Amino acid sequence: MVGGGGLLLATKVMRARAQQPAAMPVIGFLNAASLDGYRPMVAAFRQGLQESGYVEGQNVAIEYRWADNQIDRLPALAADLVHRQVTVIVATTTAAAVAAKAATTTIPIVFEMGGDPIRLGLVASLNRPGGNVTGVTQLNVEVAPKRLELLHELVPTARVIALLINPTNVALAEPVTRASQAAAHALGLDLHVLNASTEGDFDGVFTSLLQLRAGGLVIGSDAFFTSRSEQLAALAVRHAVPTVYQNREFVAAGGLVSYSGSIADTYRLAGVYAARILKGEKPGDLPVQQSTKVEMFLNLKTAAALGITVPLPLLGRADEVIE
Numbered sequence: 001m002v003g004g005g006g007l008l009l010a011t012k013v014m015r016a017r018a019q020q021p022a023a024m025p026v027i028g029f030l031n032a033a034s035l036d037g038y039r040p041m042v043a044a045f046r047q048g049l050q051e052s053g054y055v056e057g058q059n060v061a062i063e064y065r066w067a068d069n070q071i072d073r074l075p076a077l078a079a080d081l082v083h084r085q086v087t088v089i090v091a092t093t094t095a096a097a098v099a100a101k102a103a104t105t106t107i108p109i110v111f112e113m114g115g116d117p118i119r120l121g122l123v124a125s126l127n128r129p130g131g132n133v134t135g136v137t138q139l140n141v142e143v144a145p146k147r148l149e150l151l152h153e154l155v156p157t158a159r160v161i162a163l164l165i166n167p168t169n170v171a172l173a174e175p176v177t178r179a180s181q182a183a184a185h186a187l188g189l190d191l192h193v194l195n196a197s198t199e200g201d202f203d204g205v206f207t208s209l210l211q212l213r214a215g216g217l218v219i220g221s222d223a224f225f226t227s228r229s230e231q232l233a234a235l236a237v238r239h240a241v242p243t244v245y246q247n248r249e250f251v252a253a254g255g256l257v258s259y260s261g262s263i264a265d266t267y268r269l270a271g272v273y274a275a276r277i278l279k280g281e282k283p284g285d286l287p288v289q290q291s292t293k294v295e296m297f298l299n300l301k302t303a304a305a306l307g308i309t310v311p312l313p314l315l316g317r318a319d320e321v322i323e
Contacts, residue, residue: 035064096223112266138291217244
């Protein structure tokens with residue numbers, strides 16, 4: 001039999017437990033690159049969470065894991081998040097998504113990537129992913145030919161063009177190379193594929209461009225290159241090479257032109273999907289979203305320095321012209 005004092009104490013304990021906030025859900029954020037160059041994308045991801053009622057530090061925690069452009073570190077980083085028993089893993093970049101999928105079949109995963117999630121075995125189909133994985137795909141491989149066409153519009157006399165890829169990121173490098181080679185053949189261009197997977201490779205790339213007498217450079221979509229957008233733009237300016245890449249930061253730093261699906265938009269959508277899963281929805285029931293928003297940014301000052309006259313129709317198509 002419980003005495004009056006014991007009953008009162010038990011009641012107080014129960015009330016205290018009832019008043020304690022529920023444990024804050026934890027998102028594991030996995031990326032193949034580094035925070036450098038990805039701050040705008042992280043801000044867009046947080047925006048998507050906030051639109052859905054989640055604010056970092058208030059009602060959701062985020063644990064960040066960056067591979068610092070060392071793709072072979074991703075399996076261990078993914079395993080660490082699984083061991084941490086995070087509520088959901090948000091795997092941004094194609095390599096991170098592949099590593100997360102290999103690490104767990106139970107923790108929900110939301111990817112943001114430019115690769116083909118069906119070909120990579122991440123989902124059964126786009127409409128009905130099944131399993132524990134869903135996410136958002138950005139336009140990368142699909143727009144690779146368009147980047148080559150843009151460069152051809154801007155420097156129509158150039159017959160030799162180079163394509164820069166990161167050979168360690170096979171999931172993106174191979175399809176981007178195939179798509180670009182097909183486009184070059186259709187345009188009658190001689191396309192040379194160059195490789196870089198570390199900063200130390202960049203000087204050799206621009207030396208090769210000089211030796212090839214390349215009239216322009218297309219940089220293939222890659223997390224490593226995105227994290228080094230400003231450095232690549234500076235090298236392109238220094239060596240006076242007309243160059244096209246995928247993000248605004250590249251053009252703002254002096255790159256000639258960028259063309260891609262909106263990376264900020266796909267990261268925001270990934271935040272929305274992560275929030276929906278936190279609220280109880282299952283990833284296998286959420287269709288993979290395909291971003292259709294395409295952006296083009298153009299640096300007129302760089303064009304003038306390179307002696308390029310930008311066609312008026314091209315100017316009209318630009319989302320922003322930096323002067």
